[in-house]
Amino acid sequence: MQGILYALIPMVAWGSIGFVSNKIGGKPNQQTFGMTLGALLFALVVWLIVRPEMSVSLWGFGIIGGMLWSMGQYGQFRSMQYMGVSVANPLSSGAQLVFGSLIGAIIFGEWSKPTQFLLGILALLLLVIGFYFTSKQDDEKSYTNTNHEFGKGFRALTYSTAGYLSYAILFNNIMHFDALAVILPMAVGMVLGAMIFMKFKIQLEAVVIKNALVGLMWGIGNIFMLLAAAKAGLAIAFSFSQLGVIISIIGGILFLGETKTRKEMRWLTIGIACFVIGAVLLGVVKSY
Template sequence: MGILLALIPAVTWGSILLVSSKLGGDDYSKTVGTTLGALLFSIGVFIFSQPEMSMLVWIIGFISGLFWAVGQKNQFTSVKYMGVSKTLPISTGMQLLGTTLFGVLVFHEWSNQTTIILGSIAILAIIIGVVFTSLGQKAEDEEYKKNLKRGMMKLLISTIGYVGYIVIIRWFDINGWAAILPQALGMVAAGTILTIKHRPYNRYAFRNIVTGLIWAAGNLGLLLSLPLVGVATSFSLSQTGIVISTLGGIFLLNEKATRKQIVYVIIGCLLIIAGGVLLGYTKE
């Protein structure tokens, strides 16, 4: 059951940048719209589940949401510079390294030789897969190099936000059902603070409420899977949605890619899927 729950965000999160790109708007309106959608979803879940709440849950959940908003806003900005098919593979690799480092070294989720070997092979396969999805995209001019540098800086900040968002929930062992509402409140608060100067509340923000609903469904799946399969496994499996976003960026958003690049992307996607399957066997 834990593996299936961890795969829900793979599908939903893998579609987010594709959906938001189709809905339109800049990174500010997309950020606000996504947080509003997540809040609406969380209110519905909260009413349905009626979890036991404590001050710790409210505080940690809220802080987790702040981290997430930083991660998502900067990922949206990176897409502006690098495109969906390039942003997601690199972002995924950074997040995998960060969450796995915490999961293994801090939470000791791989406790014996077998899980260490399998997990290491799985992470290696995923990282190599991520590299393959970005191969063949050479810098052709100075503007491309500048955009790549800007995008990478935004992804570094984004990674810090995303890793903080997931690790802090696990650190304090917060129940997924209880965390989702305070987390969404933190998302809306940070999203508003980060974008308010740019007047993000427009028609595109309201369109991207759909993006937030999609994200929230995946977030619930991830939070519920954490205590069942651990940080390293659950988050790594959730990131296999890269297959959807990378191929979608090329074939649905018509981002430029040569035949050679498409072959690399397919190889990379297969490696990522293989790594994700192996990670499923690391949970004792």
């Protein structure tokens, strides 16, 4: 029970990042920079408490991973700008799950048992169906320049997914570092990546400082993800963390005023259900 309670924290923390940051405001580069500053502050506190052993390779790969992560987050913020949080977040999370699982299964051989392939393929099919319904739009609804805006959103999601997947593969499949040790080098890389997106024109404006709160939320989610995995196992921790997409969808609609027609609400409900079941099945696959 304690592990499940721990797993709820990253679900809420990570699921709230999109709508909280968009509620605070700012351009995608300002949102990303502010978030990384908060993550760096959190990482420094963790380092001062834990004092983990550091190495040159940990610093090098940690910084590279952080820069890849910042590319993923910047693209996600841009996609939210064009598509809305309630559409961009499930598409982003789903794309990471689908492509990440396929890369893990095909390239790194993470699926070896028939049951894993059966459940994994079923999960991926459900995620793809979830993609379709969460992004489906009502033809009767009046949109302004919809195709153009959605095109920009999908392009942003493309490099966002590439950044997130590269970061995940680097840390999960290639280099295996202690999460509490690598969090500081990674945070340094995150800030450096965000500075690149700002073209090194650094301005600590109020909206940047406020977005640091989102970085603290990200850090808290990370710590409780580790605690949940230790107490309840990786399958539970992973599955619950992916359910944060529900929080982001509800937050986008309730707090950011993203409107949905009756048809779109029905499609969104179907998409969420498919997404949740798919994510849980992938968690089960990881437990084998």
